[in-house]
Amino acid sequence: MSGPDGEFLDAANNVAGVGHSNERVVKAGREELARIQTNGRFLHPTRSRYIRKLLDTLPEELDTIYLVNSGSEANDLALRMAKQYARMKGNKNPDHTICIDAAYHGHTQSIVDISPYKWRQCTDGQNYHKPHVHVVSVPDTYRGVHRGPNGGEMYAKEVEDIVDITGGVGSFIHEAIMGCGGQIVMPEGYLPKAYKKVRESGGICIADEVQTGFGRAGESFWQFEKYGVVPDVVTMGKPMGNGYPIGGVAVRREVAEAFAASGIEYFNTYGGNSVACAIGEAVLDAIEEDGLQKNADHVGKYLRAKLSELMAKNELVGDVRGYGLFLGVEFIAQNSTEEEIIPNADLCKFVVDHLKNNRIITSRDGPDGNVLKIKPPLTFTENDADRLMAGIEAALGDSVERN
Secondary structure (H helix, E strand, O other): OEEOOEEOEEOOOOOOOOOOOOHHHHHHHHHHHOOOOOOOOOOOHHHHHHHHHHHOOOOOOEEEEEEEOOHHHHHHHHHHHHHHHHHHOOOOOOOOEEEEOOOOOOOOHHHHOOOHHHHOOOOOOOOOOOOOEEEEOOOOOOOOOOOOOOHHHHHHHHHHHHHHHHOOOOEEEEEOEEOOOOOEEOOOOHHHHHHHHHHHOOOEEEEEOOOOOOOOOOOOOOHHHHHOOOOOEEEEOHHHHOOOOOEEEEEEHHHHHHHHOOOOOOOOOOOOOHHHHHHHHHHHHHHHHOOHHHHHHHHHHHHHHHHHHHHHHOOOEEEEEEEOOEEEEEEEOOOOOOOOOOEOHHHHHHHHHHHHHOOEEOEEEOOOOOEEEEOOOOOOOHHHHHHHHHHHHHHHHHHHHHO
């Protein structure tokens, strides 16, 4: 990645999924932009071809796609669909949603309402927690309220209890891996139990793949596939257009039919425009023809192994987690114990700043700001991973000298 001050190694930009200034993507966008652009409400052949290719990446149950302009818009539309579907199913609380604490799903008002990561930042003393939003614990089996191998089922019980207490909810939404929540992988047993309970009440389950989709998981094209579930709705965005605005909502046919049954036409002036679709198609072609999903799997496993080696020899590295090229490194205090794991936000910030000063871009997140986020373009190589590891180790070494 080139910046105003020279070259940087980008280990943070999951928007440029197939690489910055990808020639295939740039060419497709330029050529389509040179053609006539209009909103005639007729199907465009580029759009039809793109949707067919996109459907091929998804389980057959998800057979309908709506194209929008961003991940936020995708999640907003998903909520609208969930409410309408729940109403038709006789759900007592179609407007009610279960979300996960520290989750971030976008910036529209309806989506901020279900993004505790955002409204827990408030400093004006207002209570932004809406009564129709039910928040469950971050399913963190390392430092959360339920730890260990059975933690997933314990976290799922929180979802089950809310459904029982309320008599049903319209939707349960979760990120496939929580980004702002600290790169939290959904624990074993969590989603199958949560999905089952929500569906029994006439609600639907929404997987937010805005950050994690499009080959980033490595072994699978979509992260939710790692958990043995098929959501009712999958939302997507960010790398979908490699920097060009496009998002999508993939749904089961019965959800789409319930949405259409309201009689309220869904229309989007720019959603699925031919330029966006041409670019989106080029992204899919690059992932397949350039072997980028396979690369994410290979380099992701290579990098995770290196990070695990670092964890084994450095007590300040508490946990390494994630799949493919969506990884997290949690830093903890030296006086942490198994019973009390103390987050080390200062060290994480130092590492991020140290890397930036050495032309390596990463970021940090999590409720305590102590998790290093690694989510580079899928073109990341073993050499890039080695450079990143050398930078992290140098930062940790300098942090010891500083203290």
